[in-house]
Amino acid sequence: MSYDKLKDDSIDELLQGFFGAEFFNPKHAEVSQYFVDFNKIIKASKCKIITIAGTNGKGQTAHYINDYLTSIGKSCALWTSPHVLSVTERFKFGSEYLSHLELEETFKKCYVEDQKMSYYEFLLFSFCSLCVERNLDYIILEVGLGGRLDAVNFLDADYTLLTSISKDHEEFLGSSLSGILKEKLGICRENSPHFSSLEQAYLRSKQVSYLSRKKNLIDLFKSGTIREEDNYFLRNKLLASYFINTLLGRDLSRESLLLQINEFVCSVTKGRQEEVTIENIKFIFIGAHNVDGIRKMRDYFLSQRSGNRSSILCAFSKRKNEDIMASLEIIKSAPCLFESINVTSFEHLKALPLESIPNVEEVTITEDWKSYLDSILNCKKGQWIVTGSYYFIGEVQKYLNSRYSIL
Structure with missing residues (x-):
């Protein structure tokens, strides 16, 4: 992915003209008709679909x-979502992202005025139109929200993976963890193997009961492949490696998987443990956008035992006040890691407004994050973790790029 402000702004304007902002549109029955032919074409080919929820x-x-x-x-x-800087991030084929020109041409070709798809569904439709033109071995789909009602579920998965369960998007998924689990397991198909890295014993038991007719449930915690002491990022890699080795008929022992993980270097993903250094200031971008994500971020840095303290700059999307409070308390609980905590807001329809940020002791509410970022850059030292909403991470990276051409 190569961020190009002019080209990306042009595509954004095109999409906003079509749909406006991106919002979840769970009108499954109305939209499924657009994906029927894609499903048939893919099923008739050698291509296998891998769908990942969590x-x-x-x-x-x-x-x-x-x-x-x-x-x-x-x-x-x-296929992944959301994007941080450029919509091209959602369209990756092999090691290359689709060019801005090809993507814009695809959008114009696929768009029809009276169609009922939302922004997200149209982007997935465009992605599928590109997939069926290629001779693919695998289509890998990251669920956008939930599972059962997400547009990726219009395509029948040959393999499904589940990473974790916690509370998020409660207005659509509810507040019950077992209910959220059931929604996410909606991606499963009866005869398709399902790989799980769920940690909670209660939810793993629920998963078994929800998938009672499925014989191909692979529980990586039950097998000991993933252990309680493994940090968040290692768990994701172990799940991915176990699945890959199953696919390829390779050794599934934990030792072999750990060796494979140490030897293989995955590409850096936007906003996911992404590091940028500017004039001796190290920025680490981590899209920890909910309570569980913040907890996993804290636990990851605790597991590294580096001895280096960081400062936090974060902004959240709109969510319940208690979730914001809980997230900030989790960060506060590790003073050995974080020497200052700074919370702000940003210009976006989904952003938590400045006046909605709760007052928490030892947390500074920063009104103008751009001016604050300038003061950080003028110090020319330190380590900063930029976290919270992926949309906020994108805005920070765009601002840094306007000054230093980092992208």
Whole structure:
């Protein structure tokens, strides 16, 4: 992916003219008709569909699978969301992202005025139109929201993976963890193997009961492949590696998987543990956008024991006040890691407004994040973790790029 402000702004304006902003549109029955032919064409080919769901971790898992299979000569298409800087991030074929020109031409060819698709569904439709024109071995789909009602579920998965379950998007998925699990398991098909890295014993038991007719449930916690002490990023890689080795008929022992993980370098994914250094200031971008994501981020840095303290700059999308409070308390619980916590807002329809940020002791509310970022850059030292909403990460990276051409 190569960010190009003029080209990306042009595509964004085109899409906004078609649909406006991106919002979840769970009108499954109305939209499924647009994907029927794609499903038939893919089923009739050699291509296999891999669908990955989970509250957190599905993006990293999807990218790892795509990068590894591509590295051994497989022809892959990867669909992910949301994008951080450029909509081209959602359209990856092998190791290359689709060009701005080809993507814009695809959108213009696929768009019809009276169609009922939302922004997200139209982008997936465009992706599918490109996939059926290629001779692919695998299509890898990251679920956008939930599972059962997500547009990727219009395509029948040959393999499904589940990374984690926690509360997020409760207005669509509800607040019950077992209910959220059931929604995400909606991607499963009766005869398709399902790979799980769920940690909670209660949810793993529920998963068994929900998939009672499925004989191909592979529980990586139950087998000991993934362990409680494994950090968040290692769990995602172990799930991806176990799946890949199953696919290829290779050794599934934990030792072999760990060796494979150490030897294979996956590409850096936008906003997911992405590092940029500017004049001796190290920025780490991590899209930890919910309570569980913040907890996993904290636990990851605790597991590294580097001794380096970081400062936090974060902004959230709109969510319940108690979720924001809980996220900030989790960050506060690790003073050995974080020397300052700074929360702000940004210009976006989904952004949590400045006046909605709760007052929490030892947390600074920053009104103008751009001016604050300038002051950080003027210091020319330190390590900063930029986290929270992926949309916020995108805005910060665009601002840094306007000053330093980092992208």
